[in-house]
Amino acid sequence: MIIKFILNGTEYIKDVNCTQTLLDFLRNEMRLTGTKKGCEIGECGACTVLLDGKAVNSCLVLIGQINNREVTTIEGIGKDGKLHPIQKAFIESGAVQCGFCTPGMIISLIGLLNENPHPSEDEIKMAIEGNLCRCTGYEQILQAVRMITNKQHETNREIY
Amino acid sequence: MLNKKEMRYVGKSINRFDAYNKLTGIAKYTDDITPPNCWYGLTVRSTIVSGTIEKIIFSDNFDFSNITVVDYKDIPGTNHLKIIHNDQPYLAEKEIKYYGEPILLLAHPDKELLKEANNHIKIIYDEQEPVLSIDESLQKKSLIFQTDNIFEHITIKKGDIDFAFSNAHRIISGEYRTGHQEQAYLEPQAMIAEFRDNKLTIWGSMQCPYYVHNAMKSLFNLDDEHLRIIQTTTGGAFGGKEDFPSLLAGHTALLAYKCGHPVKIVYDRAEDIAFTTKRHPSLVNIKTAITRDGIILGMDIEVLLDGGAYSTLSPVVLSRAVLHAGGTYHCDNIKIDGKVLATNTPPNGAFRGFGAPQVLFAIESCIDKIANTLHISPIEIRLKNLLQQNDTLPTGQNLGLDVACQKVMERALELSNYKNKLQQYKEFNGSHRTKKRGIGMSSYFHGCGFTGSGESLINTEVKLRGNEQGKVEILVANVEMGQGVQTVFRQIVAEVLQISPELIIYDNPNTGIVPDSGPTVASRTTMVVGKVLEETARKFKDYIRALDNYYNDMEFSGLIKQYIQENGTLEVASHYQKPPDLNWDKKNYKGDAYGTYAWACDVAEVEVDLLTGEVKVIKLTAVLEIGQLINPQLAEGQVQGGSMQGIGYAIYENEVMKNGKILNPNFTDYIIPSAMDSPEFVIEFISGHYAYGGYGAKGLGELPMNGSAPAVTNAIQNACGITINQIPVTPERILSLIKPQNHTRRSA
Ligand code: FES
Ligand code: FES
Numbered sequence: 001m002i003i004k005f006i007l008n009g010t011e012y013i014k015d016v017n018c019t020q021t022l023l024d025f026l027r028n029e030m031r032l033t034g035t036k037k038g039c040e041i042g043e044c045g046a047c048t049v050l051l052d053g054k055a056v057n058s059c060l061v062l063i064g065q066i067n068n069r070e071v072t073t074i075e076g077i078g079k080d081g082k083l084h085p086i087q088k089a090f091i092e093s094g095a096v097q098c099g100f101c102t103p104g105m106i107i108s109l110i111g112l113l114n115e116n117p118h119p120s121e122d123e124i125k126m127a128i129e130g131n132l133c134r135c136t137g138y139e140q141i142l143q144a145v146r147m148i149t150n151k152q153h154e155t156n157r158e159i160y
Numbered sequence: 161m162l163n164k165k166e167m168r169y170v171g172k173s174i175n176r177f178d179a180y181n182k183l184t185g186i187a188k189y190t191d192d193i194t195p196p197n198c199w200y201g202l203t204v205r206s207t208i209v210s211g212t213i214e215k216i217i218f219s220d221n222f223d224f225s226n227i228t229v230v231d232y233k234d235i236p237g238t239n240h241l242k243i244i245h246n247d248q249p250y251l252a253e254k255e256i257k258y259y260g261e262p263i264l265l266l267a268h269p270d271k272e273l274l275k276e277a278n279n280h281i282k283i284i285y286d287e288q289e290p291v292l293s294i295d296e297s298l299q300k301k302s303l304i305f306q307t308d309n310i311f312e313h314i315t316i317k318k319g320d321i322d323f324a325f326s327n328a329h330r331i332i333s334g335e336y337r338t339g340h341q342e343q344a345y346l347e348p349q350a351m352i353a354e355f356r357d358n359k360l361t362i363w364g365s366m367q368c369p370y371y372v373h374n375a376m377k378s379l380f381n382l383d384d385e386h387l388r389i390i391q392t393t394t395g396g397a398f399g400g401k402e403d404f405p406s407l408l409a410g411h412t413a414l415l416a417y418k419c420g421h422p423v424k425i426v427y428d429r430a431e432d433i434a435f436t437t438k439r440h441p442s443l444v445n446i447k448t449a450i451t452r453d454g455i456i457l458g459m460d461i462e463v464l465l466d467g468g469a470y471s472t473l474s475p476v477v478l479s480r481a482v483l484h485a486g487g488t489y490h491c492d493n494i495k496i497d498g499k500v501l502a503t504n505t506p507p508n509g510a511f512r513g514f515g516a517p518q519v520l521f522a523i524e525s526c527i528d529k530i531a532n533t534l535h536i537s538p539i540e541i542r543l544k545n546l547l548q549q550n551d552t553l554p555t556g557q558n559l560g561l562d563v564a565c566q567k568v569m570e571r572a573l574e575l576s577n578y579k580n581k582l583q584q585y586k587e588f589n590g591s592h593r594t595k596k597r598g599i600g601m602s603s604y605f606h607g608c609g610f611t612g613s614g615e616s617l618i619n620t621e622v623k624l625r626g627n628e629q630g631k632v633e634i635l636v637a638n639v640e641m642g643q644g645v646q647t648v649f650r651q652i653v654a655e656v657l658q659i660s661p662e663l664i665i666y667d668n669p670n671t672g673i674v675p676d677s678g679p680t681v682a683s684r685t686t687m688v689v690g691k692v693l694e695e696t697a698r699k700f701k702d703y704i705r706a707l708d709n710y711y712n713d714m715e716f717s718g719l720i721k722q723y724i725q726e727n728g729t730l731e732v733a734s735h736y737q738k739p740p741d742l743n744w745d746k747k748n749y750k751g752d753a754y755g756t757y758a759w760a761c762d763v764a765e766v767e768v769d770l771l772t773g774e775v776k777v778i779k780l781t782a783v784l785e786i787g788q789l790i791n792p793q794l795a796e797g798q799v800q801g802g803s804m805q806g807i808g809y810a811i812y813e814n815e816v817m818k819n820g821k822i823l824n825p826n827f828t829d830y831i832i833p834s835a836m837d838s839p840e841f842v843i844e845f846i847s848g849h850y851a852y853g854g855y856g857a858k859g860l861g862e863l864p865m866n867g868s869a870p871a872v873t874n875a876i877q878n879a880c881g882i883t884i885n886q887i888p889v890t891p892e893r894i895l896s897l898i899k900p901q902n903h904t905r906r907s908a
Contacts, residue, residue, distance in 0.1 A: 033192035034185015036395075038346050039429040043827035046346055074185035087183045091175050094793040097801065098642030099182025100346040100395030106183065125835040132827065134344050134396050135642045137800030138838040140793075 003067040008032075008076025022061040023047045026073060034074035034103045038132070045131030048104035048111075049073050055111030057130070074103035077110065086110060089144035097135035105131045109145060118149050169651040169661060170855045173793035176647045177661070178640055182393075190350035190365050190392045191426045198352070199228070201415045201425035202274040204264035204281055205435065206256045209820035210290035210302070210504040213254055213263065213283060222280035227273075228419035230265040235414065237381040241407055241470075242374055247305065248470035248507065250379065250410045256285065257304060257469035258506050259820045260435040262407075267415040267423050290504035290820055294443050294464050297501040304469065305502035311467045312475035312500050314482050316554045316749045319493030321449075324458020328449030332530050336446070336522035337886040340815035341439035341808075343511050344832050347395020348432040349404060353413040354422035359386045360413055365394045366405040368679035369637050373671045375406035376413060388672035397641040398805070399510030402681050403472050404436050433825035437509025438815065440465040440477055440500065444485070444522035449493070454534050456545050461485045463498035463519055468507035474500040477508075479611050481515030483753045484866075486554045487523035488565040488603045489545045494554045504820050510681065512802065513865040516606060517809060521887060524602040524870030528877065538874065539578070542569060542603055557752045564759040564785035565603050567846060572601070575842055576763035576781035585765075585879070594770045597778075598879025601763045604867035607754030608850075608859030609684040612744035615755070619736055621675040622692045624653070624700045626730035627665075630717025632657065632700070634666040634693065636677040638685045643861055644794035645685055651790055652690050652854050656697035657706070659716050675733065683758070683859025686790060688736065690854020696734045703732055739852040756850045758858045760784040762803070762871035764839075768879045770898060773891030775811050777839040777872055784863065785848040788856030792845070795860055799843050802864030808833045810869035811876075814888045 001018040004011070007030065016025065023040070026032045026049070038046035040059045047058045050072035078084040086109050089095070096102050105128060112119055112127035119127065124145045125138075133141065181187040206213075216231075218224050232239050232251040239253065240246040252263045263283065268274050291301045297309045305311060325331060351364035360382060366372055369389045376387055389409070394401060408425060416423040427436070442465050449458035463481050467474035482498035531541040546566045552558050573579070578599060585597040609615055623635035634653060640646040650661040677689050701707075704719040711719070723730045744751045763781040768774070782799055789795050812831040816823040824830045849856035873884045882897040889897075 027192075032185070033188065036189070036347070037191065038348070039827055041429075041826065041828075044346065044429075078184070083180075083183070090183055091179045094173070094176065094797050096176060096179040096182050097644070097797060098346065098394065098396040099178065099187055100189065102182050103185050125838070128835045130834075132346065132832060132834060134346050134398070134805070134832060135801045136797055137802075137804035137833075137841070138835045139800045139841050140797055142835070142838070 001064060005066045006070040008072055016063050018064045020063050021059050022063055022066060023058040025063045032073050032075050036100055036103060046101055046104045048107040050107055050111055053114050055108045074107060085148045089147040093140045093144040093147060095140040095144040101131055101133040105141060167655055169654045170790055173791055176644060178646050187393045189347055189395050190352060190363060195422040197421050199267045199269050199419055199421040199423045200271045200274060201412055201423045202266045202278060203262045203411060204278055205260040206263055208256055208285045208287050209259045211256050211285045211287040214286050215284040217282040219280035222277060227277050228267040228415060230414045230418050234418055237379045242378050243403055243472055244475050245471040258504050260506060265411050265415050267419045292503055292820055294466050294501055297503050309502045310499050311471040311502060312478050314478055314498045314749060316482055316496040318554050318556060321458045321460050321493045321495045324449040324493035328457055329452040330450045332450055332533050333447040334526045334529050335885060336444045336525055338442045338518045338521055339888060340441050341511060341813050342433055342815060342830060343398040343400030345396030345398055345400055348427045348429055349408050349436055350426040351408045351412040352422060352424045353416040355416050361388045362409050363390045363392050364405055364409060365401055366391055367397045367401045367639055367641060367681060369669050369671050370676045371679055372406050372409045375410060379410050388670055390670040391639045391668045394639060394641040398512045402510040430825040434822045435506055437472060437507055439511040440508040442518035444519055446522055446526045450530060454536055454541055454544050456489055456491050458493035459486060459491050461496045465500040466503050467500040468503060468505045470507040472507045472509040477515040481519050483607060484516040485519040488547050488605050490547050490551045496554055513862050516866045520604045520866045521870045528874045538601055555753050556750050562756055568759050568783040568785055569603055569761040571846060572761040572763050572781050572783040575844060578763055596768045596770060596879040598875045599765050600871050600874025600878050602867045602871040603761050605757045605759050606863040606866055608756050608758055609688045609754060610682050611753055612746050615688055615736055616738050618678040620677045620689055620692050621733060621735050622677045622696050623675050623731055623733045624696050626720035626724060630720045632664045635674045636689060637669045637674050638677055638680045638689055639669060648686055648790045649693060652694055653697045656694055657701055659713050663713050683861040686857045687853035687859045690857055691852055692734055692736055694854050696732055700732045755852055756858050758786045758863045760863055760867055762867040764871035764875040766872060766875040766879055768876055773894035775876055777807050779840040780868060781842040783844045785846050786860045787848045787850040787853050787858035789845055790857055796843050798860050799864045800841050803868040804833050806865050806868030807872055810872040810887050811889055814890050
């Protein structure tokens with residue numbers, strides 16, 4: 001099947017095997033391995049990408065579903081070596097440990113901030129409820145979000 | 161104190177060195193690497209729990225000619241995983257001891273085809289009656305291990321317990337059970353192996369490159385020169401990648417050996433949960449002899465652990481369990497008797513805490529029970545019995561001045577505002593019918609580093625190398641698995657050398673390059689390896705004659721380059737030095753079991769919904785003494801993460817095992833805490849210093865896993881007046897504990 005999509009800002013037209021998931025397509029065919037595979041059944045959030053700006057589990061998306069749509073993976077965030085504010089905040093707050101949940105976590109949070117630049121504590125927790133992290137206990141991740149949402153909106157301008 | 165002057169790097173929350181690559185998706189975990197011409201591996205596993213293999217049939221309806229099939233006969237060396245008893249085969253020969261035991265390995269470039277091939281293999285078995293529980297194992301329903309099903313039996317004795325029990329005012333006992341727990345690292349087990357020019361290279365997610373190295377040596381009869389084990393970025397481990405990767409590396413390498421291609425095996429989540437090692441379930445019986453004044457005169461403790469089908473690290477897990485079973489309490493007359501038993505279930509292995517979380521849940525629950533029975537407060541019972549300076553542990557180890565359990569407890573009570581909260585929650589409960597709040601505490605500790613003479617046996621070696629760019633390379637076998645060692649080790653070396661951490665290089669270990677500085681386990685890395693690294697850095701400084709601190713980074717680099725120009729290379733090594741006065745008698749379990757202990761106290765506040773049985777941990781206060789802090793922010797992260805795993809252990813994580821099979825190998829039914837479950841954390845470290853730890857550090861990694869579970873269950877007991885003897889205490893269990901109580905109340 002031939003599909004057309006935008007991936008991290010570049011437009012592609014590709015003939016794809018339509019039985020595969022977006023996750024496998026990204027990792028195997030596009031060699032974008034920043035999107036992680038933690039369960040393949042929508043339980044862990046490690047595979048989160050933005051689909052038209054909304055965070056989705058790419059292991060639950062079939063490749064055909066991205067036709068005429070826009071996908072952003074962790075590799076498409078903070079391009080040109082410039083980190084997104086939430087990435088910077090993760091460094092400052094110590095929110096990265098093993099890092100396996102981190103790309104998915106960042107994407108979910110960007111999805112949240114796109115819609116809601118000043119989320120409440122509960123809204124933040126809800127947005128990452130599907131992103132499991134076994135290392136941090138979440139506190140330093142929540143701190144990172146608080147760090148940028150408590151600042152002025154300027155930081156949220158550059159968001160995808 | 162050693163370091164009177166202000167330190168530049170140690171004690172500072174400098175940012176992690178591995179964060180950037182992990183945040184941007186640049187970091188390559190094992191499954192992100194696919195060598196050219198890579199094949200994939202699949203494990204064919206037993207579908208029975210216990211019995212023997214009669215026949216393996218490859219169906220004619222499938223073309224196996226392009227599939228590489230490996231069985232035990234393909235093994236060039238010994239078919240035994242080298243750990244302690246060497247009882248576990250890489251591949252079953254005839255006997256099957258657990259559901260999912262590896263029998264064959266398959267490799268092919270197409271993963272889907274592998275699954276199909278697996279469906280065309282039929283294995284005929286002769287099934288036997290399995291042994292599925294600690295009780296059945298004790299009764300020797302069948303024999304799984306030697307003549308008694310006992311992997312290890314340890315007894316510790318001090319004083320005279322008969323005297324204690326015959327002079328007791330009260331005898332208070334309890335029986336406590338804990339279930340399996342899954343490490344649930346987010347990155348499943350993954351390994352790549354390649355044979356080229358008779359050399360085996362392994363890349364994988366692991367904690368102990370030299371464990372894998374030594375395992376491969378005997379599996380393939382290889383010498384060190386033909387073997388390189390390279391750790392790849394590791395997505396969490398928590399003990400789950402201590403012993404298990406040796407087995408997986410063996411499987412992957414056997415396939416690579418036979419098919420001639422690089423081979424990759426990555427478990428999916430179901431396979432990972434169902435068949436890799438987990439925390440040992442336990443049954444702990446505690447009998448205490450109490451005086452009229454509430455002093456613990458004697459304790460008789462029995463610790464039984466379910467080891468699963470093979471011994472793995474179980475003997476050392478038991479060792480840590482019995483050494484922590486008496487908790488943080490002074491007791492002159494004590495007997496601790498521990499056994500780890502074989503059952504026909506997947507082998508249990510290392511998991512953060514390593515036997516301590518089980519027994520600390522038991523003792524901390526029992527201490528609250530004693531308080532309840534005597535109608536005194538949980539604080540009072542602890543204050544009467546906590547270890548004090550110069551007290552001895554059950555092994556006779558004199559703690560000297562190195563005891564902080566009362567200090568951390570007093571601070572935790574103060575920080576959490578315990579007494580007021582207790583009152584507030586009482587009032588809350590009086591005015592709420594279906595929601596109850598409670599507060600509970602736990603006092604706990606963790607012996608740092610390897611048990612007894614373990615560190616002397618490992619004999620850690622570390623090296624520092626100056627390179628042509630004038631930078632300093634840290635050469636150790638310890639891995640970054642999320643705990644922050646890449647950052648902490650740089651801080652230690654930077655502090656000694658008085659250079660920026662940026663001038664220090666620390667790559668993932670490769671056993672072809674780094675010396676054996678031991679495994680990344682037992683909360684030993686910062687303390688033990690950190691200390692050797694500190695000493696090595698001092699030597700390094702002497703070598704290049706950087707005698708005072710009046711140099712900047714560039715000048716320091718200049719000194720390195722100059723040394724290399726004059727001498728060819730610059731490499732400085734040192735070994736572990738056993739602290740003097742550290743004496744351990746393993747035969748009698750007497751003496752200094754650990755060089756030092758880290759101390760902590762948790763206070764948990766919970767809300768229980770009596771209609772659903774659900775528990776919400778509102779707040780967790782933890783006060784810890786872990787010696788010198790190297791990086792406070794990283795340390796806090798360890799405490800938060802470890803405490804959260806303990807909360808999961810207490811109320812969410814329920815591995816359902818039926819007839820030897822795990823019924824919930826997924827995150828839908830095996831629930832680990834999510835962000836919604838995260839409590840408010842209040843964490844404080846009190847100052848401490850351990851002379852034989854890196855810059856005075858003690859071990860930290862495991863400590864926080866030991867205490868939050870009993871603090872939470874004690875808080876639940878406080879909230880709704882139930883008695884909890886078993887974890888996880890899931891909503892269903894809470895409801896069943898509440899109900900009979902309501903009945904009796906009504907009928908009374
Ligand atoms: S891999 Fe998609 S949610 Fe876990
Ligand atoms: S940092 Fe390891 S899972 Fe989140």
